[in-house]
Amino acid sequence: MTRGLRAWIAVVGMIVCAPAFAAPYPNADQLRKAIADVALQVKSEKLEVEILDARKEGVTRPMMSTGLSLDDGVCVVYYNTRPEDGLVQFFDSVSAQDLPIWLNSIAIHEVTHCIEQREAYIRGRFDAVLPPGYSREPLTVQGYMSVVHVGALETWGEALADIASVLYFKDAVPDRWQEFANRLADMRSGLAVKWPEHDTSPWLRKLIAAGAVNPANQSLFEAAFQLRRQFAPGDIVPPVSPAHAPANQR
Numbered sequence: 056m057t058r059g060l061r062a063w064i065a066v067v068g069m070i071v072c073a074p075a076f077a078a079p080y081p082n083a084d085q086l087r088k089a090i091a092d093v094a095l096q097v098k099s100e101k102l103e104v105e106i107l108d109a110r111k112e113g114v115t116r117p118m119m120s121t122g123l124s125l126d127d128g129v130c131v132v133y134y135n136t137r138p139e140d141g142l143v144q145f146f147d148s149v150s151a152q153d154l155p156i157w158l159n160s161i162a163i164h165e166v167t168h169c170i171e172q173r174e175a176y177i178r179g180r181f182d183a184v185l186p187p188g189y190s191r192e193p194l195t196v197q198g199y200m201s202v203v204h205v206g207a208l209e210t211w212g213e214a215l216a217d218i219a220s221v222l223y224f225k226d227a228v229p230d231r232w233q234e235f236a237n238r239l240a241d242m243r244s245g246l247a248v249k250w251p252e253h254d255t256s257p258w259l260r261k262l263i264a265a266g267a268v269n270p271a272n273q274s275l276f277e278a279a280f281q282l283r284r285q286f287a288p289g290d291i292v293p294p295v296s297p298a299h300a301p302a303n304q305r
Contacts, residue, residue, distance in 0.1 A: 078146060078149050078150060078151040078153075078154040080136075080138045080142075080143060080146050081118070081136070081146065081154065081158055082136055083108070083134065083136050085154070085155075085158055086118075086134035086136065086158060087106055087134060088155075088158075089155065089158035089159045089161065090106045090132045090134065090162045090165075091106065092159055092162070093159060093163055093166055094106075094166075096163075097130075097166055097170075099274070100170060100274070100276060102130055102166070102169060102170065102173070103127075103128070103129045103130065104129070104130045104131075104132055104166065104169075105124075105129050105130070105131045105132070106134065107131060107132070107133050107134075108133070108134065109133035109134060109135035110136070110137065114133045114135070115135075116133065116135065117135055117137070117139035117142060118134070118135055118139065118142060118161060119132060119133065119134055119135070119162060119165045120132075120133045120135070120165065121133070121165040121166065121168045121169050122169075122172075123168075123169045123172040123173055123176060123177075125176055125177065128173060128177060130169030130170075132162065132165055132166065132169075140249075141246045141249050141250075145242055153235075156224070156227055156228060156235065157235075159223065159227065160223050160224060160227075160235070161220070163216075163219050163220050163223045163275075164216040164219060164220045165216070167215055167219040167220075167276060168212065168215075168216055170276050171184050171212060171215055171216075183280055186208075186211050186284070186287065187284065209252040210252050210253070210254065210255065211283070213252060213253050213255050214255045214258045214283050215279050215283045216279075217239065217243070217255040217258065217259060218255075218258060218259075218262060218279040218283055218286075219275055219276060219279040221236045221259060221263070222267060222269060222275045222279060222282075223275065224236050224239075225269075226275070232267070233263060236259065236262075236263050236267065237263060239259060240255075240259035240260055240263065241256075243255050243256045243259065244256040258283065258286050258287065258288060261286040261288065262282060262286050267282075270282070270285075
């Protein structure tokens with residue numbers, strides 16, 4: 056085979072493998088629109104959403120991040136347009152047509168964190184937000200805050216948000232939801248070295264294989280809480296208590 060022919064085959068292979076009309080890294084308008092779209096969806100949850108520019112607010116988390124305001128119960132969603140290694144490569148493989156679906160799923164993920172925070176910090180429903188086997192007595196909001204971002208418990212929270220994203224896929228693109236869900240699971244496992252606490256693929260693989268059925272026609276978020284427990288992978292979340300949190304987390 057000649058060098059020219061080999062080069063031509065390589066180029067054709069790249070064209071075939073690349074998505075048609077690949078989307079550039081999401082810009083501010085696209086991120087704001089996704090958050091605004093999801094804000095309308097969570098009106099039924101009686102959750103108000105505020106959209107802020109992460110870079111102007113000094114927030115460094117990539118793409119999107121959230122925080123629940125305990126003063127008024129508003130879910131503050133920050134968007135960040137600074138390209139992030141790992142996410143750049145992921146979005147390079149996303150078509151322009153599919154980009155809004157992915158961005159909406161990320162916004163759903165982030166708003167789900169606010170809903171879980173509201174259950175814990177405002178409503179004190181620790182049975183709903185903590186994994187089976189977790190020592191709940193005595194447990195206060197301060198105790199919960201001391202451990203929620205520690206190791207396996209952080210993954211527990213990320214699993215809830217990713218399950219909500221999968222349920223969104225099933226509703227938004229019913230004919231292709233498995234394709235999107237499997238790509239999400241692949242991304243989580245592929246970026247596990249960079250973000251180990253975000254590797255929710257053990258949950259997602261089991262959820263996808265079971266068909267991601269919404270139990271008892273619950274709301275998307277209610278279903279996510281139930282499915283997180285149902286598909287928890289073995290002892291991935293060991294029993295812990297606030298007293299056993301690392302010293303710098305207390």
